[in-house]
Amino acid sequence: MSDLDPLTIAEAARLLRERRLSATELITATLRRLDETEPLVHAYVHVMREGAMAAARRADQQAPRSPLHGVPIGIKDVLATRDAPTAAGSRLLAGHTTAHDAAVVRRLREAGAIIVGKHVTHEFACGQDVPPTRNPWDLRHYPGGSSAGGGVSVSAGSSLGALGTDAGGSVRKPAAVTATVGLKPTHGRISGWGTIRAASAPSLDHVGTFTRTVEDAALLLQVLAGFDPADRRTIDEPVPDYLADLDRGVAGLRLGVAPGYFGGPELDPEVGALVERAFGELERLGARLVPVELPSFRLALPAGFTILMVEAAQPHRRWLTERPTDYVEGTRRLLELGLLLPAAHLQAAHRARLAMREEVRGAFRDARLDALATPTLPITSMPLDRMVVERDLPRLIPYTLPWNLTGQPALSVPCGFTRAGLPAGLQVIGRPFDEPTVFRIGHAYQRPTAWHRQRPPLAHAPAADEPAR
Amino acid sequence: MTTAPTPADVARLAEMSGLHFLDEDLPALAEALGGHLDFVAPLLRADLDDANPVLTHDPRWRE
Numbered sequence: 001m002s003d004l005d006p007l008t009i010a011e012a013a014r015l016l017r018e019r020r021l022s023a024t025e026l027i028t029a030t031l032r033r034l035d036e037t038e039p040l041v042h043a044y045v046h047v048m049r050e051g052a053m054a055a056a057r058r059a060d061q062q063a064p065r066s067p068l069h070g071v072p073i074g075i076k077d078v079l080a081t082r083d084a085p086t087a088a089g090s091r092l093l094a095g096h097t098t099a100h101d102a103a104v105v106r107r108l109r110e111a112g113a114i115i116v117g118k119h120v121t122h123e124f125a126c127g128q129d130v131p132p133t134r135n136p137w138d139l140r141h142y143p144g145g146s147s148a149g150g151g152v153s154v155s156a157g158s159s160l161g162a163l164g165t166d167a168g169g170s171v172r173k174p175a176a177v178t179a180t181v182g183l184k185p186t187h188g189r190i191s192g193w194g195t196i197r198a199a200s201a202p203s204l205d206h207v208g209t210f211t212r213t214v215e216d217a218a219l220l221l222q223v224l225a226g227f228d229p230a231d232r233r234t235i236d237e238p239v240p241d242y243l244a245d246l247d248r249g250v251a252g253l254r255l256g257v258a259p260g261y262f263g264g265p266e267l268d269p270e271v272g273a274l275v276e277r278a279f280g281e282l283e284r285l286g287a288r289l290v291p292v293e294l295p296s297f298r299l300a301l302p303a304g305f306t307i308l309m310v311e312a313a314q315p316h317r318r319w320l321t322e323r324p325t326d327y328v329e330g331t332r333r334l335l336e337l338g339l340l341l342p343a344a345h346l347q348a349a350h351r352a353r354l355a356m357r358e359e360v361r362g363a364f365r366d367a368r369l370d371a372l373a374t375p376t377l378p379i380t381s382m383p384l385d386r387m388v389v390e391r392d393l394p395r396l397i398p399y400t401l402p403w404n405l406t407g408q409p410a411l412s413v414p415c416g417f418t419r420a421g422l423p424a425g426l427q428v429i430g431r432p433f434d435e436p437t438v439f440r441i442g443h444a445y446q447r448p449t450a451w452h453r454q455r456p457p458l459a460h461a462p463a464a465d466e467p468a469r
Numbered sequence: 470m471t472t473a474p475t476p477a478d479v480a481r482l483a484e485m486s487g488l489h490f491l492d493e494d495l496p497a498l499a500e501a502l503g504g505h506l507d508f509v510a511p512l513l514r515a516d517l518d519d520a521n522p523v524l525t526h527d528p529r530w531r532e
Contacts, residue, residue, distance in 0.1 A: 232527075296515075298511065299511065299512050299515055301508075302508050302509040302511060302512040303512055305505075305508065305509075306509060306512070317488065320488070320490070321488065321489055324490070324491050324494075325491075329494075332494065333494055333497055333498055333501060334501075336483075336488075336490050336494060336498055337498060337501050337502060337505060339483075339486060339488055340479070340482050340483065340486065340488075340498070340502060341505070344513070345509055345512070345513070348509070348512050348513055348515070348517065349509075349512060350522045350524075351517035351520040351521070351522060352512055352515060352517060352520070353522065354520040354521070354522040355517055355519075355520040358520070390501075394508075
């Protein structure tokens with residue numbers, strides 16, 4: 001492990017600003033860490049080694065443009081980069097290049113960030129990656145999905161931040177099981193222009209971030225947020241100063257908890273206990289927990305899956321006819337199913353979505369909530385050899401998918417480890433465009449806790465016949 | 470549901486949708502479609518008469 005590995009973006013920015021660290025040193029250390037960890041975790045599909053070093057040398061010649069100046073960031077392989085292929089994890093797009101950067105990549109570069117590579121994604125963000133990306137906390141375990149490469153890389157130290165996409169939990173799930181911070185901002189807060197359309201469900205999809213701390217998530221969002229006329233989903237809301245309220249604490253804030261939905265039979269008791277302890281910590285810090293009921297959220301999974309499958313499948317009509325064998329079988333069947341679903345199902349799903357949105361809006365108003373708090377996942381990381389994405393996905397996203405339907409901002413923060421040493425996540429959900437309050441709660445929780453400071457044991461790969469924990 | 474879809478049902482449904490799937494996919498798709506129909510049954514039974522979403526249509530020209 002290099003000396004620079006435990007750095008956060010904020011810490012690196014301070015060292016860079018004070019000229020105690022150069023961008024060249026930081027990128028060199030990052031690439032060295034990447035070389036050490038990649039044979040174990042397989043987080044990158046493409047490393048932009050020469051480009052990153054050249055950008056670092058340029059950054060060292062310039063005055064800092066933002067706190068991201070000189071900071072190494074990885075990009076999910078569904079977001080276009082003009083200097084590296086974007087294949088969305090699929091044979092159908094192998095070697096696919098674009099002349100442009102995705103809007104978010106362009107914003108990062110303009111802020112001085114250095115793109116170190118493209119992170120592994122599931123095939124079209126909905127299948128399973130082969131060979132699999134591995135969870136650095138236990139290499140035999142699934143690291144979430146479909147943006148798993150980003151969570152793994154930030155956790156392992158081969159980038160300080162990463163961009164993913166999240167249509168049902170694909171940023172927050174890997175964040176929860178890799179002990180990183182995952183942000184899905186409000187729908188329309190960040191431009192999705194330049195996301196491979198065949199790897200997206202546009203009304204549910206969000207570009208999101210992986211970082212080690214909530215403060216770093218705020219620093220990244222500061223650069224990424226804003227209206228983009230090229231993406232009609234973005235909304236022209238003012239972009240606040242995301243760091244301004246970070247240290248205000250949670251005293252007096254009202255946090256809604258909905259045990260009827262977010263604590264059902266699927267919740268692993270050990271994960272439940274860790275999240276309960278996090279609730280207790282927030283109470284100790286002065287927040288008030290307020291029970292709320294959200295009965296229509298029982299429809300979140302069937303409604304969300306219906307919309308997700310229909311929207312994800314549409315761009316694949318032609319390829320499924322002309323090149324069906326270029327898909328991984330499981331992905332192909334999932335997309336085929338999406339093309340067969342009746343319009344009546346989709347209409348019912350949109351109605352349920354609206355009912356959920358009105359219900360949660362009423363809960364915030366009537367109970368005077370500042371945010372909701374839930375587990376991010378009902379379980380922790382699953383062993384790879386027992387994982388079948390198509391079968392297991394509904395078990396993994398009951399707590400994350402609802403906020404893709406309502407479009408509210410949702411943040412996953414590490415909240416402890418099971419006895420087997422696997423991470424769990426606390427999720428904080430805010431009002432639309434109220435990322436400042438979500439950050440404030442997450443940051444207040446991180447200050448007295450040290451879960452986000454723990455590093456995964458990557459000293460050795462387990463023997464192939466060593467049983468999974 | 471009362472009757473599980475068969476591979477022939479899936480082939481017919483695909484044909485009506487202007488699609489053609491590999492024969493080898495049909496049995497698994499029939500099973501997946503049956504599973505999905507069970508999965509969405511609560512959604513189709515739910516009383517959602519008061520929820521009437523209007524998918525946004527902005528007639529302005531953005532030029």
